[in-house]
Amino acid sequence: MIEVSNVSKVYRRNIKDPGLKGAVKNLFHSVWVEQVAVDHASFHMSEGQALACIGENGAGKSTLIKMMIGILTPTEGEIKVNGKNPRLSGHDYLRSIGVVFGQKSNLWTDIPVIESYNAICTLYKLDKANFQRNLDMVVELLDLSMILATPARKLSLGQRMKADIGLVFLHNPKILFLDEPTIGLDINVKHTIRTFLRQMNQEQGINIFLTSHDLDDIDEICKDAIVISKGKIIYDGTLDHLKHSYVKQKVVKVIGRIKNDVRLLLPEASVNTEGMTTTINYEIEKYSSEQIIHAISSAFMIEDITIQEPGIDEVISKIFLKESIIYENSI
Amino acid sequence: MRTLFKLTAISIQRSLYYKTSLILNLFTPVVVLAGQYMFWEAMYAQQTGLSIGGILKEEQFTYILLAFGVNNILSWSSENTLAREIQNGTVVSRCIRPVSFLTQSCSEMIGALIPQCIVNFGIVMAGIILFGNHLTPPGLHAVLYFIPCFLLAVLLRIMLIHIFSLLCFFTTGYLGLSWIRIALFEFFSGAVIPVLMFPDLLKRITYMTPFPYMLQIPVGLLLGQELPVSLPVVYIIQLSWLLGFYLLHVIIYGSIRKNLIIAGG
Numbered sequence: 200m201i202e203v204s205n206v207s208k209v210y211r212r213n214i215k216d217p218g219l220k221g222a223v224k225n226l227f228h229s230v231w232v233e234q235v236a237v238d239h240a241s242f243h244m245s246e247g248q249a250l251a252c253i254g255e256n257g258a259g260k261s262t263l264i265k266m267m268i269g270i271l272t273p274t275e276g277e278i279k280v281n282g283k284n285p286r287l288s289g290h291d292y293l294r295s296i297g298v299v300f301g302q303k304s305n306l307w308t309d310i311p312v313i314e315s316y317n318a319i320c321t322l323y324k325l326d327k328a329n330f331q332r333n334l335d336m337v338v339e340l341l342d343l344s345m346i347l348a349t350p351a352r353k354l355s356l357g358q359r360m361k362a363d364i365g366l367v368f369l370h371n372p373k374i375l376f377l378d379e380p381t382i383g384l385d386i387n388v389k390h391t392i393r394t395f396l397r398q399m400n401q402e403q404g405i406n407i408f409l410t411s412h413d414l415d416d417i418d419e420i421c422k423d424a425i426v427i428s429k430g431k432i433i434y435d436g437t438l439d440h441l442k443h444s445y446v447k448q449k450v451v452k453v454i455g456r457i458k459n460d461v462r463l464l465l466p467e468a469s470v471n472t473e474g475m476t477t478t479i480n481y482e483i484e485k486y487s488s489e490q491i492i493h494a495i496s497s498a499f500m501i502e503d504i505t506i507q508e509p510g511i512d513e514v515i516s517k518i519f520l521k522e523s524i525i526y527e528n529s530i
Numbered sequence: 531m532r533t534l535f536k537l538t539a540i541s542i543q544r545s546l547y548y549k550t551s552l553i554l555n556l557f558t559p560v561v562v563l564a565g566q567y568m569f570w571e572a573m574y575a576q577q578t579g580l581s582i583g584g585i586l587k588e589e590q591f592t593y594i595l596l597a598f599g600v601n602n603i604l605s606w607s608s609e610n611t612l613a614r615e616i617q618n619g620t621v622v623s624r625c626i627r628p629v630s631f632l633t634q635s636c637s638e639m640i641g642a643l644i645p646q647c648i649v650n651f652g653i654v655m656a657g658i659i660l661f662g663n664h665l666t667p668p669g670l671h672a673v674l675y676f677i678p679c680f681l682l683a684v685l686l687r688i689m690l691i692h693i694f695s696l697l698c699f700f701t702t703g704y705l706g707l708s709w710i711r712i713a714l715f716e717f718f719s720g721a722v723i724p725v726l727m728f729p730d731l732l733k734r735i736t737y738m739t740p741f742p743y744m745l746q747i748p749v750g751l752l753l754g755q756e757l758p759v760s761l762p763v764v765y766i767i768q769l770s771w772l773l774g775f776y777l778l779h780v781i782i783y784g785s786i787r788k789n790l791i792i793a794g795g
Contacts, residue, residue: 210791261792265622265792268626270622270625270626270790270792271790271791271792272787272788272789272790286787290628290629291628293626293627293628294628296626298626300622302619303618303619303620303622303623304620304623305623305626307540307544309543309544309547309548310540310543310544310547314540314543318536318537318540321532321533321536322533322536322537322627322628322629323628350547
């Protein structure tokens with residue numbers, strides 16, 4: 200569906216010396232440097248997929264989205280959406296996608312939200328009945344009825360974001376590009392938006408390309424991810440695989456009476472006991488799951504047991520830590 | 531066409547939203563009109579003959595009133611709006627709508643000029659009623675010839691502002707661009723001094739630019755003044771300049787799309 204092949208984007212940036220002297224000097228002699236925002240990125244997105252793009256600030260995520268929607272021209276490489284270049288596909292392509300930039304509203308700010316929605320019906324040349332069906336759906340699922348008559352300028356951030364997300368679903372987009380859609384929102388609004396997006400992906404098969412710094416968004420909406428660091432794609436695969444390839448530790452929490460000392464059975468694990476609860480922290484390379492289960496069933500009269508999966512935050516933090524060490528060593 | 535109407539309606543709604551700002555924008559240019567009236571009143575008072583540059587006082591006052599009505603329909607807010615959108619990155623919303631950039635820009639300006647046109651018409655009518663004995667009202671034929679010329683002049687003016695707005699993609703100094711456009715327009719269009727009063731060489735140069743076809747010519751037509759070329763040629767020249775501006779739009783916008791940078795994440 201979307202094929203990104205060897206795409207790079209290079210910006211030219213004017214470098215100025217500090218202070219008044221630098222400002223005056225720059226008037227007569229400008230120095231330009233090239234800044235690589237996206238560096239030979241390649242990945243594929245298939246029909247119905249929800250793909251997350253994870254990266255630090257300035258990693259190139261937004262630039263990648265802007266190239267995929269056809270606003271920016273890649274310096275090198277090629278992007279194809281359904282076999283066509285989005286830059287040259289024109290209005291037909293724009294009618295088939297929805298774009299939400301968390302920090303920039305697509306609503307007309309000085310008119311009521313419903314007026315912006317009605318404008319979409321005309322601009323996207325929608326069938327009235329179809330538009331009304333979509334409008335009813337987004338109003339119900341995103342709980343927008345109270346804010347439809349309010350101008351976007353007067354909405355809170357959360358309300359405005361919900362209204363923006365509602366707007367992109369009015370024209371039945373096939374692909375949705377979301378750039379930090381839950382930035383600055385409270386937990387209730389985040390939950391509503393995540394649930395809605397997941398539902399749209401699973402029930403209507405809408406492709407989602409999502410960038411977010413809120414890793415819970417990613418965990419709840421997407422199964423697959425690419426990780427981008429300093430413009431380069433350093434991971435392309437499932438979220439589960441990402442978690443397990445970067446995190447080498449697991450935590451097992453057991454509630455129950457102790458029969459034998461588990462430290463003797465798992466000498467290289469870290470064990471901490473408080474009352475009836477014992478927490479066992481072990482490296483997955485040292486013990487197999489079978490060994491762990493055997494040791495725990497021998498050592499405890501088990502009342503309850505939980506195995507904590509690695510959190511996505513922890514995974515990403517480890518990836519970027521590793522990447523920055525590699526980058527610093529290379530320069 | 532439905533898209534253009536819808537965006538124009540939104541633009542009108544937006545301009546009507548802020549009442550104080552709307553009233554200020556609509557009526558403060560009357561101060562400029564009053565200033566011009568007093569300036570020419572003083573000029574004619576100093577004069578021993580009846581005319582200046584062959585233009586009688588009554589003709590001049592009618593010209594000032596009508597030129598005000600035609601000139602004042604578009605403000606400089608277009609560069610301002612677009613420059614602000616470019617600086618904060620919200621211009622991206624325009625780029626992702628399935629509507630051409632030109633249509634969006636034109637509909638915005640048409641939406642802003644419609645309320646101003648209504649008010650200006652009222653001001654011109656009030657001027658004719660109040661100072662009717664000093665003015666020379668135009669005949670019916672002149673009005674009929676004027677209407678297409680005026681509509682083409684408005685389109686030309688919209689395209690001029692649009693082209694200058696596009697230049698905001700290349701610089702953050704939108705005020706400088708606005709002032710350049712305003713200075714060029716005000717002088718060469720005959721908004722400040724009628725082109726008929728220019729020295730011959732300057733007059734010839736002025737008629738080679740699009741500016742007099744946006745104001746002096748339509749107003750002159752309404753007043754029955756002598757045109758530099760025949761009426762059909764005036765329409766052809768206006769259409770040619772429109773085509774020229776459109777081609778300029780294609781070239782500039784093509785370059786913008788190729789090198790576009792969107793501010794912020």
